[in-house]
Amino acid sequence: MSNASRPVARQARGDATRSAILSAAEQVFAEVGYAAARLEDVAQVVGIRRPSIVYYFPGKQQLYDEVEADIFTAMHQFVTERMQGANTPLDRLLGLFDAWLDFLVHRPTAARIIQRVVADPTPRGEDPVQFSDTALRDLEGILASGVAEGSFREVPAVHILNSVAAGALFYVCNANQLGTGRRYDPADPATLASFRAVVHQQAVAVVLK
Amino acid sequence: MSNASRPVARQARGDATRSAILSAAEQVFAEVGYAAARLEDVAQVVGIRRPSIVYYFPGKQQLYDEVEADIFTAMHQFVTERMQGANTPLDRLLGLFDAWLDFLVHRPTAARIIQRVVADPTPRGEDPVQFSDTALRDLEGILASGVAEGSFREVPAVHILNSVAAGALFYVCNANQLGTGRRYDPADPATLASFRAVVHQQAVAVVLK
Numbered sequence: 562m563s564n565a566s567r568p569v570a571r572q573a574r575g576d577a578t579r580s581a582i583l584s585a586a587e588q589v590f591a592e593v594g595y596a597a598a599r600l601e602d603v604a605q606v607v608g609i610r611r612p613s614i615v616y617y618f619p620g621k622q623q624l625y626d627e628v629e630a631d632i633f634t635a636m637h638q639f640v641t642e643r644m645q646g647a648n649t650p651l652d653r654l655l656g657l658f659d660a661w662l663d664f665l666v667h668r669p670t671a672a673r674i675i676q677r678v679v680a681d682p683t684p685r686g687e688d689p690v691q692f693s694d695t696a697l698r699d700l701e702g703i704l705a706s707g708v709a710e711g712s713f714r715e716v717p718a719v720h721i722l723n724s725v726a727a728g729a730l731f732y733v734c735n736a737n738q739l740g741t742g743r744r745y746d747p748a749d750p751a752t753l754a755s756f757r758a759v760v761h762q763q764a765v766a767v768v769l770k
Numbered sequence: 771m772s773n774a775s776r777p778v779a780r781q782a783r784g785d786a787t788r789s790a791i792l793s794a795a796e797q798v799f800a801e802v803g804y805a806a807a808r809l810e811d812v813a814q815v816v817g818i819r820r821p822s823i824v825y826y827f828p829g830k831q832q833l834y835d836e837v838e839a840d841i842f843t844a845m846h847q848f849v850t851e852r853m854q855g856a857n858t859p860l861d862r863l864l865g866l867f868d869a870w871l872d873f874l875v876h877r878p879t880a881a882r883i884i885q886r887v888v889a890d891p892t893p894r895g896e897d898p899v900q901f902s903d904t905a906l907r908d909l910e911g912i913l914a915s916g917v918a919e920g921s922f923r924e925v926p927a928v929h930i931l932n933s934v935a936a937g938a939l940f941y942v943c944n945a946n947q948l949g950t951g952r953r954y955d956p957a958d959p960a961t962l963a964s965f966r967a968v969v970h971q972q973a974v975a976v977v978l979k
């Protein structure tokens with residue numbers, strides 16, 4: 562390696578460490594929640610020491626914020642790509658719920674983190690939707706277009722969020738919490754397809770005129 | 771007070787302290803979750819010292835178990851009383867969802883604790899449904915009776931739980947988490963009535979043949 566390439570190599574190594582910290586932090590926050598998570602636990606998962614984390618992220622709150630931002634950015638991007646073929650408001654609504662479900666099934670740590678945010682009694686910071694606002698706007702935009710077009714009833718978007726969208730989080734998180742005879746694999750194609758059918762029935766029943 | 775009544779008074783005072791500890795513990799576990807909760811915090815809410823808690827409950831796990839047991843026992847009792855007039859499987863199913871919703875609206879700490887249990891990645895102890903099993907059986911019994919009678923489709927009970935029943939928990943927990951313009955009061959009669967209507971539509975759409 563030439564002297565000139567050294568800073569580049571160092572930069573790449575730094576980026577890889579930063580990524581590994583974020584990924585480990587998502588695991589730890591999903592497992593025990595923000596309040597109980599410790600930077601030492603994250604460091605241990607990565608195989609580095611606590612001060613190395615502080616070099617990249619000044620504290621637990623900043624690390625958590627980056628994790629939450631990354632989850633909602635990735636989810637919005639996934640949803641946007643998946644919905645490109647959908648045109649009618651109903652197709653877009655079902656496409657949105659499908660995309661959220663698929664995203665969460667393949668990133669259960671994200672589901673647990675969102676589930677924990679909902680459980681917290683007081684919104685964190687000045688703006689509780691600093692990271693989740695894109696998801697809420699995606700839903701609100703589709704519902705408003707359906708109402709404007711005349712095919713949807715006027716149902717509060719928060720009701721649809723709490724009733725239909727909440728299901729994807731429960732489906733992913735509850736798999737091992739319901740006892741031996743009720744255990745399931747959320748990623749199993751047949752189980753996922755049958756849950757998706759339930760979500761579609763719900764959505765149609767609640768929004769269509 | 772006569773000498774003879776002293777043990778009775780002491781017993782009553784002990785019961786009141788035990789109740790106060792349980793109620794404070796429910797608050798603390800709802801607010802920060804099991805992992806982050808400390809017996810010191812519970813003691814502070816009650817206005818006693820940590821050793822006084824340990825006199826009644828040997829440790830955090832035992833205290834938590836009593837709280838969770840009390841939640842599910844009270845919920846099952848509330849549901850049973852409320853459903854006495856309901857006869858058809860559909861009336862009983864809607865009655866069950868109504869009762870869960872009303873119970874959780876009036877005991878939001880219970881909703882947050884259940885929401886946190888669902889978020890945990892690994893079931894606690896040997897039997898994750900040690901306390902919640904009555905709720906699951908209430909739902910399964912009604913669904914089975916509707917299928918037997920011929921009016922319900924065969925939909926896995928866990929799907930109904932994750933899709934329809936999950937809504938009540940989200941409705942209660944999400945009130946302050948969706949940003950300024952979307953905030954609501956879950957106990958407001960009109961808001962509650964409109965959410966209840968959504969839950970009924972979902973239930974009918976998913977289970978009825």
